[in-house]
Amino acid sequence: MTTNRRGFLKGSAALGAGAMLAGSGLTEWARAWAQGAQWKPEAGAKLQLLRWKRFVQSEEDAFMKLVEAFTKATGVPVSVINESLDDVQPKASVAANTNQGPDLFWGLYSLPHLFPEKCMDVTDVADYLGKKYGGWMDSAKAYGTSKGKWIAIPVGYNANIINYRQSMIEAAGHKTFPGDLGGFMDLMKNLKAKGTPGGFALGRASGDGNAWVHWALWAHGGNLVDKNDKVIINSPETLKALEYVKELSTHFAPGTASWNDAFNNKAFLAGEISVTNNGVSIYAAAKAGADKDAKLKEIAADMNHANWPVGPVGRPTEFHICYPMLGMRYSKFPNAVKAFLAFTMEAQNYNPWLEGAVAYLSHPLNAYDANKVWTSDPKLTLCKDAGRRTLLAGHLGSVGEKAASALADFLILDMFAAVCAGSSSPKDAIAVAERQARRIYR
Amino acid sequence: MSDAAISAPMPRVFERSWAQRMTDRNMLGFWFMLPAAAFLILFLVYPLGLGIWLSFTDARIGRGGVFVGLENYEWILGDSKFQLAVFNTLFYTFVASVLKFAIGLYLAILLNNHLPFKAFIRAIILVPFIVPTVLSAIAFWWIFDPQFSVLSWGLRKWGLISGNIDFLGDPWNARLSVIFANVWRGVPFIAITLLAGLQTVSPSLYEAATLDGASKWQMFRHVTYPILTPIIAVVMTFSVLFTFTDFQLIKVLTNGGPAGTTELMATMSYNTAILGGRIGEGAAISTAMIPFLLGAIMISWFGLQRRKWQQGSDNND
Numbered sequence: 001m002t003t004n005r006r007g008f009l010k011g012s013a014a015l016g017a018g019a020m021l022a023g024s025g026l027t028e029w030a031r032a033w034a035q036g037a038q039w040k041p042e043a044g045a046k047l048q049l050l051r052w053k054r055f056v057q058s059e060e061d062a063f064m065k066l067v068e069a070f071t072k073a074t075g076v077p078v079s080v081i082n083e084s085l086d087d088v089q090p091k092a093s094v095a096a097n098t099n100q101g102p103d104l105f106w107g108l109y110s111l112p113h114l115f116p117e118k119c120m121d122v123t124d125v126a127d128y129l130g131k132k133y134g135g136w137m138d139s140a141k142a143y144g145t146s147k148g149k150w151i152a153i154p155v156g157y158n159a160n161i162i163n164y165r166q167s168m169i170e171a172a173g174h175k176t177f178p179g180d181l182g183g184f185m186d187l188m189k190n191l192k193a194k195g196t197p198g199g200f201a202l203g204r205a206s207g208d209g210n211a212w213v214h215w216a217l218w219a220h221g222g223n224l225v226d227k228n229d230k231v232i233i234n235s236p237e238t239l240k241a242l243e244y245v246k247e248l249s250t251h252f253a254p255g256t257a258s259w260n261d262a263f264n265n266k267a268f269l270a271g272e273i274s275v276t277n278n279g280v281s282i283y284a285a286a287k288a289g290a291d292k293d294a295k296l297k298e299i300a301a302d303m304n305h306a307n308w309p310v311g312p313v314g315r316p317t318e319f320h321i322c323y324p325m326l327g328m329r330y331s332k333f334p335n336a337v338k339a340f341l342a343f344t345m346e347a348q349n350y351n352p353w354l355e356g357a358v359a360y361l362s363h364p365l366n367a368y369d370a371n372k373v374w375t376s377d378p379k380l381t382l383c384k385d386a387g388r389r390t391l392l393a394g395h396l397g398s399v400g401e402k403a404a405s406a407l408a409d410f411l412i413l414d415m416f417a418a419v420c421a422g423s424s425s426p427k428d429a430i431a432v433a434e435r436q437a438r439r440i441y442r
Numbered sequence: 443m444s445d446a447a448i449s450a451p452m453p454r455v456f457e458r459s460w461a462q463r464m465t466d467r468n469m470l471g472f473w474f475m476l477p478a479a480a481f482l483i484l485f486l487v488y489p490l491g492l493g494i495w496l497s498f499t500d501a502r503i504g505r506g507g508v509f510v511g512l513e514n515y516e517w518i519l520g521d522s523k524f525q526l527a528v529f530n531t532l533f534y535t536f537v538a539s540v541l542k543f544a545i546g547l548y549l550a551i552l553l554n555n556h557l558p559f560k561a562f563i564r565a566i567i568l569v570p571f572i573v574p575t576v577l578s579a580i581a582f583w584w585i586f587d588p589q590f591s592v593l594s595w596g597l598r599k600w601g602l603i604s605g606n607i608d609f610l611g612d613p614w615n616a617r618l619s620v621i622f623a624n625v626w627r628g629v630p631f632i633a634i635t636l637l638a639g640l641q642t643v644s645p646s647l648y649e650a651a652t653l654d655g656a657s658k659w660q661m662f663r664h665v666t667y668p669i670l671t672p673i674i675a676v677v678m679t680f681s682v683l684f685t686f687t688d689f690q691l692i693k694v695l696t697n698g699g700p701a702g703t704t705e706l707m708a709t710m711s712y713n714t715a716i717l718g719g720r721i722g723e724g725a726a727i728s729t730a731m732i733p734f735l736l737g738a739i740m741i742s743w744f745g746l747q748r749r750k751w752q753q754g755s756d757n758n759d
Contacts, residue, residue, distance in 0.1 A: 039552050089716075093716055093717075096503055096717070097721075113501075115502075115719070172543020202611075202701075204696070204699035253589075254606060254611075256611065257700040258588055258611035258616065263588070264588070267589045400641070408714075409523075409713060409718055410713075414701040414702050417700050421701060439723075440720075
């Protein structure tokens with residue numbers, strides 16, 4: 001066995017990429033893994049994976065390295081297609097409907113729950129990984145399973161957290177980012193008065209927009225549906241949430257009503273806003289450009305991240321993005337798909353990947369708390385718990401296709417946006433949302 | 443007896459059948475039409491029929507639905523978000539089409555004059571039409587940006603405004619901004635098509651009108667306009683259809699926001715069916731567009747076209 005591996009390594013040393021991988025020891029381990037793994041790829045198997053286009057270059061680099069190691073170890077070529085985040089879901093939906101397309105999709109939120117019966121049963125992979133790596137976090141179980149079966153492997157979360165400028169919040173009278181709603185309102189008011197306002201997306205921003213309005217709704221105890229998927233949006237708590245956000249939005253930078261997911265990044269990096277919500281990609285971009293741009297260097301040094309303030313419900317009500325990876329049942333190579341999913345999450349692969357993502361991704365398996373990215377930079381440490389702190393799409397209700405529909409229709413986001421724009425009273429906006437919710441949850 | 447009477451001509455029918463059918467003028471016409479008809483049925487009638495059928499089912503992604511009758515229509519018709527999308531679509535189509543027609547006709551008349559660098563200018567006019575919609579939408583995205591808009595910046599530098607204009611954040615600003623982008627894109631198509639029409643007008647008609655002492659306006663009203671009417675009808679039918687079914691501009695610029703104030707029926711259908719997974723309901727929203735589209739076609743067909751042109755006679759009668 002050892003001789004074989006050495007023989008292989010000698011042969012591949014001539015190849016540049018092979019030599020690089022051999023240098024890191026990944027190929028040797030990967031080959032041993034492939035030989036011992038319970039999923040043996042079918043003869044002649046090849047895989048196609050469609051993923052969202054990376055936001056952090058080093059994350060993609062690390063991911064492609066593990067893909068390459070998988071191919072070297074198993075002989076299964078994997079072609080990776082990159083699509084913009086918003087395009088993954090429609091492409092996966094069309095593939096599911098026509099029973100042809102990529103073998104694997106890497107999408108977001110409850111994507112597998114849009115077509116659970118089209119997803120490969122990967123319970124054996126999830127059980128194997130869960131046992132080996134300290135168990136799955138609860139939210140990962142909820143996103144990954146349907147009717148007791150695992151239909152996807154949640155490979156990570158994107159923590160959607162507060163991004164703020166330390167110097168500016170200090171000038172506005174807050175040494176640290178406030179942890180309660182009153183403090184948050186006071187901070188936003190003072191920031192506006194100082195000429196350094198913050199801003200949160202009220203346009204149809206599927207990531208940042210949905211994340212922050214759901215936080216606001218849940219922080220006040222409002223909910224779209226109860227645990228039986230009965231629509232309960234029309235409640236005094238929802239009304240309070242709307243009134244709070246309406247007042248909060250008067251302290252925003254102008255133009256947030258049209259912001260999509262990219263606008264707040266641009267505005268923050270241009271120094272136009274002091275507070276917003278985002279992943280850690282603003283920080284990553286500021287650090288990446290710091291060498292060439294003094295302004296970015298200053299922003300990288302001055303900015304920090306915070307968890308969302310806690311509302312009257314008394315516990316975190318954050319809404320982080322879950323990234324599930326799923327195999328399609330129409331794939332001709334189910335064993336290769338399972339082997340790939342398992343391989344991806346093994347410590348030898350997942351740890352470098354997590355480090356490459358510099359906290360843009362957070363882990364769903366408890367054992368990865370020990371990854372060094374969580375101690376390397378104190379500004380990133382809070383992303384470690386994204387999987388534990390997040391509430392689910394649908395929150396109290398099911399995480400399935402109805403929750404995905406409500407998100408796709410921007411039901412909650414539009415309700416808040418209409419009130420903040422003044423085009424609708426809180427009560428009217430609730431009535432519109434309630435009717436829309438009843439249509440989705442009928 | 444009666445059996446014999448019926449069966450008697452039968453052999454003759456069969457005798458003439460194949461060879462004659464291949465050479466008979468009417469049958470030949472049928473054969474020549476067949477490839478085109480097959481194309482239309484495959485790519486037009488079938489998807490349309492499927493869409494209408496799906497609108498009566500509760501189909502979801504990856505799962506064929508069962509027939510639910512008018513349930514999808516009942517739900518969407520009673521939904522104020524859908525009503526808003528219908529209003530937006532009608533407003534968008536009407537205002538953009540009127541503006542595109544007015545500006546397009548004006549440009550066509552200008553370009554019909556003898557200008558220096560005529561060919562070059564005519565080519566330049568087409569640029570907005572040539573640029574892929576998504577690219578021009580991204581350009582407008584920057585032009586309408588709430589923080590970095592070049593328009594706001596320019597106006598601020600000139601001291602005309604104090605703060606940035608909220609192009610896409612205010613409901614009415616957003617509607618007008620997306621209409622502006624659509625008009626910018628659509629004018630060249632109308633201008634160039636009408637220009638082609640203008641060039642078919644015989645100069646002798648203008649000479650005759652000049653001799654009769656007609657003013658410029660009278661020449662336009664009584665010579666140019668009547669001759670141009672059939673082309674206007676065709677070009678405006680196309681323009682209205684394209685505008686009514688617009689998708690890309692809205693998807694990139696506002697994605698239907700803020701709070702659905704720029705949502706069109708096409709974007710709503712996509713969000714519902716493909717992103718939300720409710721194919722039946724999305725199909726119902728698309729199908730609800732058909733009566734409006736038919737209405738638009740009828741108006742331009744019967745309202746704008748001259749009967750005799752429709753019937754195939756020429757304009758010199």
